[in-house]
Amino acid sequence: MQYKEINPSPRMLMTPGPVEADPRVLRAMSAHILGQFDPEFTALMNETMEMERYVFQTKNRQTYVVDTTSRGGLETVLTGAICPGDKVLIPAFGRFGYLLAEILERCGADITLLEKEWGTVFDPQEIEDALKKDSYKAVACIHGETSTSMMQPLEELGEICERYGALLIVDAVATLGGVDVKVDDWKLSACISGTQKCISAPSGSALITYNQQIEDIVKARKRVEKGIRTSDDVDGGLVRIPSNYLDLGQLEDYWSPRRLNHHTEATSMQYAVHEALRCIVNETLEARFARHSLNDRALVAGLQAMGLTIFGDLKHKMPVVTAINIPDGADGKAIRGMMLDEFGIEIATSFGPLDGKILRIGNMGYSSQKRNILILLGALEAVMRRNGVKVSSGEAVAAAMDVYQEAENR
Amino acid sequence: MQYKEINPSPRMLMTPGPVEADPRVLRAMSAHILGQFDPEFTALMNETMEMERYVFQTKNRQTYVVDTTSRGGLETVLTGAICPGDKVLIPAFGRFGYLLAEILERCGADITLLEKEWGTVFDPQEIEDALKKDSYKAVACIHGETSTSMMQPLEELGEICERYGALLIVDAVATLGGVDVKVDDWKLSACISGTQKCISAPSGSALITYNQQIEDIVKARKRVEKGIRTSDDVDGGLVRIPSNYLDLGQLEDYWSPRRLNHHTEATSMQYAVHEALRCIVNETLEARFARHSLNDRALVAGLQAMGLTIFGDLKHKMPVVTAINIPDGADGKAIRGMMLDEFGIEIATSFGPLDGKILRIGNMGYSSQKRNILILLGALEAVMRRNGVKVSSGEAVAAAMDVYQEAENR
Numbered sequence: 001m002q003y004k005e006i007n008p009s010p011r012m013l014m015t016p017g018p019v020e021a022d023p024r025v026l027r028a029m030s031a032h033i034l035g036q037f038d039p040e041f042t043a044l045m046n047e048t049m050e051m052e053r054y055v056f057q058t059k060n061r062q063t064y065v066v067d068t069t070s071r072g073g074l075e076t077v078l079t080g081a082i083c084p085g086d087k088v089l090i091p092a093f094g095r096f097g098y099l100l101a102e103i104l105e106r107c108g109a110d111i112t113l114l115e116k117e118w119g120t121v122f123d124p125q126e127i128e129d130a131l132k133k134d135s136y137k138a139v140a141c142i143h144g145e146t147s148t149s150m151m152q153p154l155e156e157l158g159e160i161c162e163r164y165g166a167l168l169i170v171d172a173v174a175t176l177g178g179v180d181v182k183v184d185d186w187k188l189s190a191c192i193s194g195t196q197k198c199i200s201a202p203s204g205s206a207l208i209t210y211n212q213q214i215e216d217i218v219k220a221r222k223r224v225e226k227g228i229r230t231s232d233d234v235d236g237g238l239v240r241i242p243s244n245y246l247d248l249g250q251l252e253d254y255w256s257p258r259r260l261n262h263h264t265e266a267t268s269m270q271y272a273v274h275e276a277l278r279c280i281v282n283e284t285l286e287a288r289f290a291r292h293s294l295n296d297r298a299l300v301a302g303l304q305a306m307g308l309t310i311f312g313d314l315k316h317k318m319p320v321v322t323a324i325n326i327p328d329g330a331d332g333k334a335i336r337g338m339m340l341d342e343f344g345i346e347i348a349t350s351f352g353p354l355d356g357k358i359l360r361i362g363n364m365g366y367s368s369q370k371r372n373i374l375i376l377l378g379a380l381e382a383v384m385r386r387n388g389v390k391v392s393s394g395e396a397v398a399a400a401m402d403v404y405q406e407a408e409n410r
Numbered sequence: 411m412q413y414k415e416i417n418p419s420p421r422m423l424m425t426p427g428p429v430e431a432d433p434r435v436l437r438a439m440s441a442h443i444l445g446q447f448d449p450e451f452t453a454l455m456n457e458t459m460e461m462e463r464y465v466f467q468t469k470n471r472q473t474y475v476v477d478t479t480s481r482g483g484l485e486t487v488l489t490g491a492i493c494p495g496d497k498v499l500i501p502a503f504g505r506f507g508y509l510l511a512e513i514l515e516r517c518g519a520d521i522t523l524l525e526k527e528w529g530t531v532f533d534p535q536e537i538e539d540a541l542k543k544d545s546y547k548a549v550a551c552i553h554g555e556t557s558t559s560m561m562q563p564l565e566e567l568g569e570i571c572e573r574y575g576a577l578l579i580v581d582a583v584a585t586l587g588g589v590d591v592k593v594d595d596w597k598l599s600a601c602i603s604g605t606q607k608c609i610s611a612p613s614g615s616a617l618i619t620y621n622q623q624i625e626d627i628v629k630a631r632k633r634v635e636k637g638i639r640t641s642d643d644v645d646g647g648l649v650r651i652p653s654n655y656l657d658l659g660q661l662e663d664y665w666s667p668r669r670l671n672h673h674t675e676a677t678s679m680q681y682a683v684h685e686a687l688r689c690i691v692n693e694t695l696e697a698r699f700a701r702h703s704l705n706d707r708a709l710v711a712g713l714q715a716m717g718l719t720i721f722g723d724l725k726h727k728m729p730v731v732t733a734i735n736i737p738d739g740a741d742g743k744a745i746r747g748m749m750l751d752e753f754g755i756e757i758a759t760s761f762g763p764l765d766g767k768i769l770r771i772g773n774m775g776y777s778s779q780k781r782n783i784l785i786l787l788g789a790l791e792a793v794m795r796r797n798g799v800k801v802s803s804g805e806a807v808a809a810a811m812d813v814y815q816e817a818e819n820r
Contacts, residue, residue: 003691008442026440029436032436035421054411071654072656075654102654103654106652196443204477245513264479264480264604265613267614274413275415281413
């Protein structure tokens with residue numbers, strides 16, 4: 001057997017994830033391993049919790065990292081907070097809403113789906129109307145639905161859920177670090193994110209935070225493993241969490257000063273998360289959100305100047321993902337293939353009802369850069385022409401440059 | 411907030427994991443990100459499967475990586491192969507046997523524990539006797555029990571289980587890549603390992619393999635997610651797997667040529683696993699096992715020459731972990747602390763009944779090196795003296811050097 005070393009071709013990742021990791025993050029991962037209970041390592045974990053609270057805009061004590069991709073983080077929080085039989089309302093407006101339902105179904109939750117056409121979002125009133133009709137333990141909702149590029153307004157939703165006694169559990173996998181996610185101000189009971197999107201680290205870790213209410217539920221579901229249990233460890237009464245690996249109670253104990261042995265922390269991914277959060281702290285959330293927003297405006301202006309149309313309700317488009325309608329007669333797969341093969345630029349396809357109808361362009365984290373936007377627009381124009389699509393020539397890049405120019409002059 | 415870059419102090423990791431990652435592995439992780447469906451990336455995944463088959467000594471088609479630490483890999487295989495109500499026999503001879511029970515309990519398996527004093531292993535006959543008494547769906551067993559340093563002989567066990575119609579699922583987290591784990595020859599139905607021990611990559615991925623029998627069970631439990639289901643996807647009859655993230659069926663589809671979207675593959679950890687496996691292929695299993703074995707003989711000779719006693723049944727000691735009895739009156743915590751603080755060398759404590767009674771020394775992967783063994787012995791001698799333990803002076807390193815000398819002269 002003869003295998004070559006890792007040596008990927010140059011790539012610009014303009015998808016909704018994974019996106020380019022910050023080079024500082026990639027370098028941090030090449031540091032040598034520390035033992036999981038080495039005081040130097042547990043000090044890093046504590047710093048990570050602090051920085052994560054800044055990024056989630058929360059004071060929640062339980063704010064830490066799970067050694068899974070974002071999907072595993074979602075399952076960890078959902079199956080920890082929701083017991084079998086609990087009623088959960090899921091306002092679904094794209095693929096990832098159905099994923100929440102899928103995860104909750106398996107843990108025996110009693111699910112009610114509110115469905116909405118892909119490309120739109122819910123009016124908070126619609127969710128309130130549903131809450132009036134029945135009594136729910138929780139509402140589980142996507143913030144940025146990358147499958148459609150739509151972003152659900154959450155400002156009022158926490159308040160509404162609180163009024164009806166329901167927890168609000170939010171998937172901010174695609175938005176955290178790129179747009180405002182105000183966990184405390186918006187009264188989110190829990191929020192989950194990944195690392196491979198606006199956080200700009202590799203996939204493989206999930207960032208989670210949850211409030212005292214959920215901490216209390218978890219406490220009532222705790223049981224310490226036989227191999228390391230002491231006489232102080234009593235059972236809490238509520239039904240046990242179904243998974244050992246994704247057990248919020250055990251993860252809490254591991255991330256607490258007690259440092260109760262559970263899994264072996266993923267050292268290098270912890271280095272990556274620590275460095276990615278440090279990059280955000282140094283840039284500041286304000287500057288980071290402004291950067292993503294400016295690049296989004298330039299991208300949209302460029303695409304429109306090219307003559308392409310943007311999919312969905314523009315008022316609720318995520319600033320970090322843009323979906324374009326594939327022009328009549330054009331082959332989305334051929335366009336994506338040529339972008340990757342000729343230009344080394346990756347853009348994304350879509351799922352389910354939108355498969356073959358839209359292309360999705362990401363604008364996330366380290367990938368959200370002026371030069372990436374300008375290069376992408378020029379390349380896309382050339383590829384569209386090569387695929388027989390009538391687009392204006394030279395207008396896309398010019399329009400984007402105008403947006404940047406205007407922002408600089410302000 | 412002011413946080414510093416990742417800059418760990420120098421460390422020699424002589425614990426049973428995590429151990430030092432091969433520097434080539436650490437460098438591979440700093441390569442830039444590829445998209446998860448980029449043909450270059452899926453080609454790497456396929457190579458990883460091939461190399462993993464070499465390391466597991468198997469032809470199993472289902473041989474791939476799970477994006478969790480080893481504990482998550484165990485849960486993934488166990489909850490995929492075992493349905494609620496299935497009878498499982500667990501011969502437990504240390505902490506991690508109880509972990510298998512813990513995981514299986516939560517998925518509703520009907521468990522029978524065979525318990526054995528910590529520091530010993532089972533005679534295969536004892537397991538056969540238990541299989542005679544009742545009908546079991548599976549036997550789940552630890553190969554290398556790091557909590558006690560014992561290694562369960564497995565050569566005959568697969569044959570025995572086959573005779574009684576039971577699957578044999580083996581946790582080789584601590585042994586794979588350091589000693590023989592012959593999945594096909596030993597007739598193991600499934601085998602699970604991690605990356606942070608003898609594989610010498612960071613923690614965060616699990617390596618798994620399982621045979622056609624388990625593949626058939628998984629097939630009968632499959633359901634494709636609503637968001638991406640097609641009319642060809644039918645339900646299989648058996649009860650569904652409890653977790654979405656740890657769903658063997660979905661993971662199979664993701665690692666199959668179909669590449670059905672599930673999680674976002676952990677890019678940099680995949681680079682790490684690919685490079686770690688490549689290092690093993692280049693070294694060859696034979697040379698690697700010989701290296702671990704030689705370093706083990708030198709370590710044991712050194713410890714005994716120092717006047718320390720080895721814990722447990724020496725005939726069944728893992729060559730990659732050695733436990734020493736803490737001498738009367740000595741404080742294990744102080745010894746470990748001084749090793750770390752003064753020498754930057756980490757050795758391990760133990761759990762449960764052995765806590766405070768033994769210290770554990772790892773000899774795994776990249777950490778398994780002549781220089782590490784010699785330096786460790788010299789440091790341990792000094793630390794023992796400093797802690798009031800009467801040990802011979804200079805004999806430990808000399809005895810280890812004799813072992814190396816003898817091996818070279820052969």
